[in-house]
Amino acid sequence: MSEDPYFLIRRSNLPEVIQKTTLVTELLTRRRDMSVLEAVRAIGLSRSAYYKYKDTVRPFSEAMSGKIVTIALTLEHKPGVLSTVLNTVAAKHGNILTINQSLPLQGIATVILSVDTHTLDATLDDLLQILREVAGVSQVVMVGQGS
Known part of the structure; x- marks a missing residue:
């Protein structure tokens, strides 16, 4: 210990x-x-x-900065929603490493992003909140982190 x-x-x-x-x-x-x-x-x-x-x-989220985080998002199946999410992460200088998207069911798709936060120019909490405010995003959750 x-x-x-x-x-x-x-x-x-x-x-x-x-x-x-x-x-x-x-x-x-x-x-x-x-x-x-x-x-x-x-x-x-x-x-x-x-x-x-x-x-x-x-803050705990600041301790996660400089890490690779996994973020799960629930998106409406509408043109441009995923693009806006990706552009939002890029605008805050997050480096997207992987993108996994489920097939949309009943107009909803789940997207899992792995994001390198080493160059992020916002706190992780701020980024998650900004993503929650994107039109067409109904849920944003940080589901994991690594180094």
Whole structure:
């Protein structure tokens, strides 16, 4: 067993200083023009607290970045839906390694994508949410990950 194991825990169960650290990190990710000082002030956290914890706490989806993930999608059988999904992944710099699509039954097809996230310019959670918003996509689930 590892001497310093990892744990999965909901952000709401973390101490306030750790919650704020994650919020500062998210803010800096979204607003690349913002300085650390501006971000910690906006969230209400000291710079020293941020620097103390910033490298030790991160979202689960971020831990999956730089990995190969498998995503299952349920798509309506309409022209352009799969193309829009693939273009959406490409626009976020995800590298699609494999595509498997079932034959459509009752107007619905299942697509399984293997995506290399090494060059992804969004978080995995953000990519999954963007895919959920594509017209014709009814379900998006990350079903696995590898290195």
